[in-house]
Amino acid sequence: MAKLLFFGQLGDLAGGIERTMALSAAHAIGDIVALIDAQDRLLGSALAGPRVRYAVNGEIVAADFQVTDADELAFLPPVSGG
Amino acid sequence: MAKLLFFGQLGDLAGGIERTMALSAAHAIGDIVALIDAQDRLLGSALAGPRVRYAVNGEIVAADFQVTDADELAFLPPVSGG
């Protein structure tokens, strides 16, 4: 099972920070967002927003990065610290 | 008696931070430096140095300022704090 992480307001939309998703094959992040969008328009459009970055296993990647069932995919909205 | 204050290295040259000087009349600071110079060349030339500032009763003044017997005259060499 791939682990999906939703930070900041994305976690509110997803109803939780973390969920899992079974991936029988590698999928591009864009495809995973489309799968989520098919079930949840609000969350899907938020994940596809231009200011959301993606990280796989702790490294920033582009939307065409291939995610496998063993990976951790994090959706990172605009940050704010301090 | 006017009070004279010598800060920093000027105090070393004067043999102490403070001394008094009887002034029967008002004297310009330049004249007081000349009086000191007549007795102590080393101190006098240090007091006349271009980087020494003068304060009378806690206010910065020019070398032609008239000092009286009731005043406190301080010689301020380059500062260094912090």
Add this chain to the structure above:
Amino acid sequence: MRRRVRIVAQAFDPEAEISIFRRSLEAAGAIVTFTGQVRASSADGHVSSLHLQHYPGMTERGIDAILDEAAQRWPLEAALVIHRVGDMDPFDPIVLVATASAHRRAAFEAADFLMDYLKSRALFWKSETNAAGRIWVEPRAEDYADARRWDDAPGGG
């Protein structure tokens, strides 16, 4: 450069940390600190609480990388970053940055640089809860502008 990075879920005491940091110094005579604490009120009114999230592991690696960059730019003996996460109340310390150098300007600039990163680029997400509900905070335009100051700047020292 000696360094210490801590992400803490419990309240911390900034001055106790600064004291330990200062007493650990062997040569540096100049210590600059920045402490950020929860404000009693924000633009949206009274803040009742603040929540901070981070991405364990990735957030720390990002801070470590910015400390590498600070060490390259300035001659620092040591640097410290402590950042609170979880739920916080007004006046709780959120962040502490401390830098130490032989040179006053290096310590000032490095602390400033690290705070700009923590404010607008580090992986933290902050929400405020007030009378109007919960809102996720984003950096202000000036926070982004502050962080960009360093993009083209030559190293200080």
Add this chain to the structure above:
Amino acid sequence: MRRRVRIVAQAFDPEAEISIFRRSLEAAGAIVTFTGQVRASSADGHVSSLHLQHYPGMTERGIDAILDEAAQRWPLEAALVIHRVGDMDPFDPIVLVATASAHRRAAFEAADFLMDYLKSRALFWKSETNAAGRIWVEPRAEDYADARRWDDAPGGG
């Protein structure tokens, strides 16, 4: 702007002072501090002790005037200046400046500004005693240059 200026002849505890300063704040969320302490060594070799003189009254008035200027330039809630005089040993704190504002950059800039004044313009005279004897220290060229940065600068904030 609330302010406090102390010239002290005895050792002081910077972190205790910072703690009191921080806990006195009513609104400001950003606190910047600078602590300067006696270095173990200088360009001239091992420093065995440091001596600082001031001109009681006039020195304090000068610091008060620079705090007026800082209050005009930046929106500060409070500022603190503590400066040690007399004989000091390596690692003794010499100076502490603390500033607090709602704005991070205001707090940084004001602390930097105050330190530039204290370093090269305030009425203090410093001597170092080392193996070679006693020497009176003067600001470095960069200290004077640092202080001049503010002469034409517009107010921050």
